[in-house]
């Protein structure tokens with residue numbers, strides 16, 4: 001059975017980019033495939049400095065993951081810090097990747113540029129090695145992610161191939177899986193940048209828990225392009241193309257086909273807003289129910305983390321054995 005693994009950081013609230021780019025795909029394959037999904041709190045340490053924040057955001061994120069439809073009966077949802085094998089294998093991965101490879105990561109360059117003048121942790125630099133460990137620990141064949149994670153999956157493949165070359169066939173080499181529409185959801189205020197938790201203003205970012213009025217308002221104020229024609233061309237018409245992409249992802253259609261149905265920006269903005277409200281309303285209702293029972297969320301995460309550990313500890317033992325470390 002195909003093994004799937006993907007993770008999300010508990011930094012800030014979940015936004016539409018996370019959902020359309022990745023989370024929705026986590027749900028769609030869960031009954032046919034063996035799926036593992038992690039809340040990667042240790043990755044979030046690379047940018048989180050205040051005490052007492054991550055525990056709460058982890059629980060809220062768990063509620064969101066179950067609200068979008070992950071079924072705890074079939075999907076293993078776990079917390080990264082509850083599975084110590086991640087950091088153990090992370091070290092092995094750090095020793096299997098080069099300084100030069102890590103230096104070429106665009107996410108590292110972007111994140112350090114944004115943090116200029118602030119503390120830049122070594123963890124931000126070695127981040128892809130821990131991410132590689134997250135993936136190979138579960139012998140994952142597929143990694144459903146948004147477009148911005150492609151480079152991290154590529155480096156994971158390179159690390160796994162190098163490890164296998166050095167120590168014999170041990171690790172499964174994974175592949176990134178991205179959706180047709182929604183792989184890169186853009187900021188509504190700056191359609192040349194991806195929608196992100198760290199956007200300068202939240203006017204361009206649709207949060208999963210935004211109320212219908214704010215969603216409609218954010219779409220209404222979305223930045224469009226200088227002429228008033230509607231057609232799909234990401235380079236020439238980034239604003240309109242981003243709206244068409246979102247509408248296509250929400251309605252399971254193609255952006256090019258949708259473009260032919262509009263002659264003005266106003267109706268396109270209104271329809272995109274309505275489609276997103278309709279898509280999010282049931283998720284928001286389930287989220288409100290789930291977040292009311294934190295003890296149950298904690299229980300589900302413990303069950304998930306136990307299941308995850310069973311798989312992760314076997315892989316770590318295989319890795320140590322392949323290297324030839326002295327058994328404990």
Ligand code: TYM
Pocket residue numbers: 005006007008009010017018019020021022023040043130131134135143144145146147148149152182183184185186194195196
């Ligand atoms: P994170 O937490 O930033 O985002 C979670 C997922 O959301 C996708 N995403 C987007 N997709 C489309 N458009 C956007 N604007 C957008 N913004 C975010 C991301 O591609 C991601 O799939 N490094 C990862 C977390 C991670 C991970 C892993 C992922 C750690 N270990 C192992 C996969 C496998 C990250 O920071 O994602």
